[in-house]
Amino acid sequence: MMRARTLAAAGLVAVAALAVTACSSAGPAATFTPGSAGLSTAGAQASDTAANSGGYVMPPFGPNAHIEMTSWLPANASEAAAVNTDKSYELAFLYAEYKGGQDDSWVNYVSQVMRTAVQQSLQAPDVATESFTGTIKYFDMGVIADPEVKGDLDVSACFDNAGSSNTNRSTGAVIPDTSAPNSHYVRISDELRKDSAGQWQVVSSLPAVYYPEASQCKP
Numbered sequence: 001m002m003r004a005r006t007l008a009a010a011g012l013v014a015v016a017a018l019a020v021t022a023c024s025s026a027g028p029a030a031t032f033t034p035g036s037a038g039l040s041t042a043g044a045q046a047s048d049t050a051a052n053s054g055g056y057v058m059p060p061f062g063p064n065a066h067i068e069m070t071s072w073l074p075a076n077a078s079e080a081a082a083v084n085t086d087k088s089y090e091l092a093f094l095y096a097e098y099k100g101g102q103d104d105s106w107v108n109y110v111s112q113v114m115r116t117a118v119q120q121s122l123q124a125p126d127v128a129t130e131s132f133t134g135t136i137k138y139f140d141m142g143v144i145a146d147p148e149v150k151g152d153l154d155v156s157a158c159f160d161n162a163g164s165s166n167t168n169r170s171t172g173a174v175i176p177d178t179s180a181p182n183s184h185y186v187r188i189s190d191e192l193r194k195d196s197a198g199q200w201q202v203v204s205s206l207p208a209v210y211y212p213e214a215s216q217c218k219p
Contacts, residue, residue: 055080056087059095059105064133065164067091070157072141079143079153082192085109085200086155089190090138093118100169101127111193111203130175134164140216146191154206156189158217187214 054071061067069087073080089109096103101122107115121127137160146152162184166175187209190202211218 055084066135068137070139070141082153082200083155086190089202098131111201131167131169132164136161136164152193154189154191159186159188182211185211185218187217
């Protein structure tokens with residue numbers, strides 16, 4: 001599936017091992033079934049949707065895509081801000097894939113180095129020609145202090161795209177899924193750091209862990 005493929009590309013900027021211990025139990029998922037697939041500007045997304053999605057930005061996926069994002073947040077305010085930044089980034093990156101690489105709202109949530117890596121992954125030929133339909137879920141989210149860089153945080157979550165299908169952007173036809181069944185259940189993790197203005201930004205995507213090693217990620 002599309003997302004599992006590009007996770008590996010985003011891992012080019014990984015600087016630490018994936019840390020998935022001490023994760024909190026996920027709260028009820030905040031679900032979103034939007035009605036428009038039109039392109040949007042990042043500013044419009046932030047003003048129109050953040051207040052309605054628990055502090056993170058839900059992009060305007062079309063009615064053929066159903067995205068479930070956990071509502072879990074840590075009690076610590078700074079950690080909660082980092083988690084919401086990561087939620088917004090993950091959703092914006094997913095939306096860029098949905099739009100064939102033709103949306104750049106994800107740039108609001110990443111460092112300059114990370115921006116280069118993400119741009120490269122979104123320029124892959126199959127990103128431009130594919131989209132997806134169906135249901136994608138984020139759950140079992142957690143946050144810990146990065147073990148290598150003081151002050152950084154690692155935000156992790158389970159990603160489940162077993163209920164989605166890749167499609168041809170030109171014809172809308174479903175592309176046969178030839179991937180291994182376990183590749184649809186993934187533990188993803190991003191490293192976040194505060195910028196000079198004190199705002200959290202994603203500085204790297206850490207290596208993905210797949211089921212069965214990520215045993216908590218398969219329902």
